[in-house]
Amino acid sequence: MIRTLGLIAMISGLLVVMVVKYTDPIIKEKERLALEQAVFQVIPSVDAKTATRVSFALNKDGLKRLDEHEGAGEANMYAVYDDAGKLLGIALQAAAQGYQDVVRTLFGYNPDCQCIVGMTIMKSTDTPGMGDKHTLENNKAFMANFTALSAALATDQSKLAHPIEAVTHGTKTDPWQVDAISGATISSRAIAKGLNTSAQKMLPLVTHHLPVLLHNSHQANER
Amino acid sequence: MTEKQQIVELRTAPHLRQAPSVDQIMRNVVYALLPVCAFAVFQFGLSALALILVVTLACVGTEQLFCRLSDKPTTVGDFSAVITGMLLALTLPPGFPLWMAAVAGFVGIALAKVMFGGIGFNVFNPALVGRAFVQAAFPVAITTWTPAFAPGRFTEFIPTTWTLPFVQPESVSTWVKNVAVDGFSGATPLALQKFGDATHAHINIDHADLFLGMTAGSSGETSALLILLCGAYLAVRRMMDWRIPAAMLLGAFLTSGSFFLLDNQAYPTPLFTLLSGGMMLGAVFMASDMVASPTTPLGVWVYGILIGFMTVIIRLFGGLPEGVMYAILFGNAAAPLIGAFTQPRVYGTGRNKATKP
Amino acid sequence: MNESSKRSKPITLDTFWRGVWKENPVFVMVLGLCPALAVTNTTFNALGMGLATLFVLVCSSALVSLLRNVIPKQVRIASYIVIIATFVTIVDYAIHAISLELYNALGAFIQLIVANCVILGRAESYASKNRITKSVVNAAGIGIGFTFALLCLGTVREILGSGTILEYPIFGDAFQPWVVMVLPPGGFFVIGAWLLLFSWLKERKQRRVVQQEEAARAPG
Known part of the structure; x- marks a missing residue:
């Protein structure tokens, strides 16, 4: 009895190992491409052919440059450089509770204008037709919020000067406000809240390490 | 003056009183709903009137259809489908497209009433089931509100009312801007x-x-x-x-x-x-x-x-x-x-x- | 070998067709509703799920049938589950490699194929008692019937819920999508409507048979 079970388990194990061996590189490559596409999407004026993306792990302990194949899992920041090694922008992840589930986004930050220059939704299970990825990203007026959303730091560089917030449709007055979609207020708010939480936490760190980030790019080019 | 001689019916105890029948109760509920409907029409005009009529017709029609399909005697006469229709219409926004309202009426009666075996067997309130369905199906239309007491409400419809079946209602924001007196925010x-x-x-x-x-x-x-x-x-x-x-x-x-x-x-x-x-x-x-x-x-x-x-x-x-x-x-x-x-x-x-x- | 002595019935068209129509897993046996309701919000997802299940069903039936005389009775369910889980894992990796989009859309429901009662039911009640070719033909029938049922649900839900078929718009921009149809309740509404249709067809057929019998009896 045990021998039979063992035999079946062995056949199974062998089959699974073979499939994993074969598909693993394909899956890794596809996921890398999907991520790269999203990262390039949130940073305008990127030439996808010549730009390079570098993953980093950034937290209070410091900035760590990650090798593409080893530490992709812990990456929480992506810097994009053009072919001359100039920093084009930084992509960061954000998440906040939406209507159904957590809405995950990726946004692009430009250190020159200290503003958010692009946003794409990685995952949203909110009501289809109102708060899903497709509907939100096709709403041009809403996406226009994220082409120059102010994320300037306060003078002590520990938090944002003005928290990013969503306001009722049609009442946006300041560059750090997000004009919500009428009918999808909760999803709009979740996006703004996610951006705010992530920006409050990450942007002071990014600013602190900015010289290194600019410098690192040249190393990347030399290699 | 012979009419003065009215016959007074006198009986001895015990006085048995017949409990009101189902359609008696239902008819009284309809009477009670009429003033509410009248106020809705007064407040929102022609669109509300059309909404109430269409939903009620859809409910009664659905009931009649299913009674015929299942070879049962018609139960339209007991007014319960009329009540469902009126109640359902009263919970919808006044500018709700009529075709969606008819869908709500159909689903309410078919799903919540007929499927469970008709009057007296429904587990859920049919009007609310109908509304819950359109709430989930057309979340934008059902949260599009129009101002009360718009001028000209008795001569023109809210533009979304006459949306063609299966067509998305147009935006009412420009219409609302034209009629709203005191900055209605929708x-x-x-x-x-x-x-x-x-x-x-x-x-x-x-x-x-x-x-x-x-x-x-x-x-x-x-x-x-x-x-x-x-x-x-x-x-x-x-x-x-x-x-x-x-x-x-x-x-x-x-x-x-x-x-x-x-x-x-x-x-x-x-x-x-x-x-x-x-x-x-x-x-x-x-x-x-x-x-x-x-x-x-x-x-x-x-x-x-x-x-x-x-x-x-x-x-x-x-x-x-x-x-x-x-x-x-x-x-x-x-x-x-x-x-x-x-x-x-x-x-x-x-x-x-x-x-x- | 008890079945050679019994002279098992040969493979007929019925072996295959039974699963597609007469014993359709979703519409007749009402099995495997979890994936049938959960991932049929678009035709593409329904097709992906149906084909994945078809693959697991055919492969596991083949293997179970091959090993049916080796597997001791006491541990047969455990063995079936291991075999099914193997093929589910293979499908999981394959879909991940073929289409990231489909993989994300189907989510945990690919792994949940392992708990699909249709597959274990085939292994226990058919593949473990029949020769490999017959088992495979029968499993293919059931798998295609399952895919067919999922497609029935998926197309209706996609047409009403998004106004498209395989993401190709068929109504134009003015179409009002019925959002509820791509939400979980929509799955219940649509499967209810299909079950209604199928039982109505069945009843009508039975009635016609009865009528024919009476007509045949009447002159005699």
């Missing part, structure tokens, strides 16, 4: 309270306006006063169990009152909770649905308070501004259970022996 008092920027938005809304029904909202839900009067008529004529609305309003009042006492900045006043949205219409006409509510004396109180409590919880913590519909459907689902737990002791049996056969 939101009901409840939506303002939930999504408004000013945390004190609910304080700005006049309670008297809410009570009389001078605000935007679903076509027949706005006037608390009128609904209470019509409910009182039914209660006095014993066509409705007054304890259910009373218990529901009590439950909502207590729940929202305790939240208000906890933090009077973040939560609306209990009075606002009672007067806004579909609370009154739901309490008086929907929660008291005879079939879908418990029958035991204690059970109706438990049932009503549960619905009131759930309404406030959904309103304050749910994703939607309004919670009456889902709270009543929830109460309907719990009704058999409540009934089972609140069985009165059979007369003559001991307290301890009651459970033993």
Whole structure:
């Protein structure tokens, strides 16, 4: 009895190992491409052919440059450089509770204008037709919020000067406000809240390490 | 003057009084709903009238269709489908496209009534099932509000009313800008309270306006006063169990009152909770649905308070501004259970022996 | 070998067709509703799920049938589950490699194929008692019937819920999508409507048979 079970388990194990061996590189490559596409999407004026993306792990302990194949899992920041090694922008992840589930986004930050220059939704299970990825990203007026959303730091560089917030449709007055979609207020708010939480936490760190980030790019080019 | 000689019927005791029949009750509910419908038409004009007519026709037609398909005698004559249609129309926004309203009527009757075996067998209130379906199917259209007392409401329709079937209704924002007198923002008092920027938005809304029904909202839900009067008529004529609305309003009042006492900045006043949205219409006409509510004396109180409590919880913590519909459907689902737990002791049996056969 | 002595019935068209129509897993046996309701919000997802299940069903039936005389009775369920889980894992990796989009859309429901009662039911009640070719043909029938049922659900839900078929718009921009149809309740509504249709067809057929019998009896 045990021998039979063992035999079946062995056949199974062998089959699974073979499939994993074969598909693993394909899956890794596809996921890398999907991520790269999203990262390039949130940073305008990127030439996808010549730009390079570098993953980093950034937290209070410091900035760590990650090798593409080893530490992709812990990456929480992506810097994009053009072919001359100039920093084009930084992509960061954000998440906040939406209507159904957590809405995950990726946004692009430009250190020159200290503003958010692009946003794409990685995952949203909110009501289809109102708060899903497709509907939100096709709403041009809403996406226009994220082409120059102010994320300037306060003078002590520990938090944002003005928290990013969503306001009722049609009442946006300041560059750090997000004009919500009428009918999808909760999803709009979740996006703004996610951006705010992530920006409050990450942007002071990014600013602190900015010289290194600019410098690192040249190393990347030399290699 | 021979007519003076009226025959006075005198009988000796015992005086037996026949219980009102089903269609007698239903007809009285229709009478009670007529003033509410009239006010809806007065407030929102031709669109509300068309909405009420179309939904009622859709409900009656669906009932007739299924009676014929299943070779049963028609049950249209008992007025219950008419009530479902009127109630459903009253909970929809006045500019709701008529084809969607007809879908709501069809689904309400077909899914919640006919499938369960017709009148007397429905587990859920058919009008609310119909509304829940269109709420899930057309979330944008059902949250598009138009201002009350628009000038010219008796000569022209709200543009979305005559949307062609299967076609998306156009935006009413330009139309609203043209007709709105005092800067209507496209939101009901409840939506303002939930999504408004000013945390004190609910304080700005006049309670008297809410009570009389001078605000935007679903076509027949706005006037608390009128609904209470019509409910009182039914209660006095014993066509409705007054304890259910009373218990529901009590439950909502207590729940929202305790939240208000906890933090009077973040939560609306209990009075606002009672007067806004579909609370009154739901309490008086929907929660008291005879079939879908418990029958035991204690059970109706438990049932009503549960619905009131759930309404406030959904309103304050749910994703939607309004919670009456889902709270009543929830109460309907719990009704058999409540009934089972609140069985009165059979007369003559001991307290301890009651459970033993 | 008990079945050679019994002279098992030969493979007929019925072996295959039974699973597609007469014993359709979703519409007749009402099995495997979890994936049938959960991932049929678009035709593409329904097709992906159906084909994945078809693959697991055919492969596991083949292997179970091959090993049916080796597997001791006491541990047969455990063995079936291991075999099914193997093929589910293979499908999981394959879909991940073929289409990231489909993989994300189907989510945990690919792994949940392992708990699909249709597959275990085939292994227990058919593959463990029949020769490999017959088992495979029968499993293919059931798998295609399952895919067919999922497609029935998926197309209706996609047409009403998004106004498209395989993401190709068929109604134009003005179409009002019925959002509820791509939400979980829509799955219940649509499967209810299909079950209604199928039982109505069945009843009508039975009635006709009865009528024919009566007509045949009447002259005699």
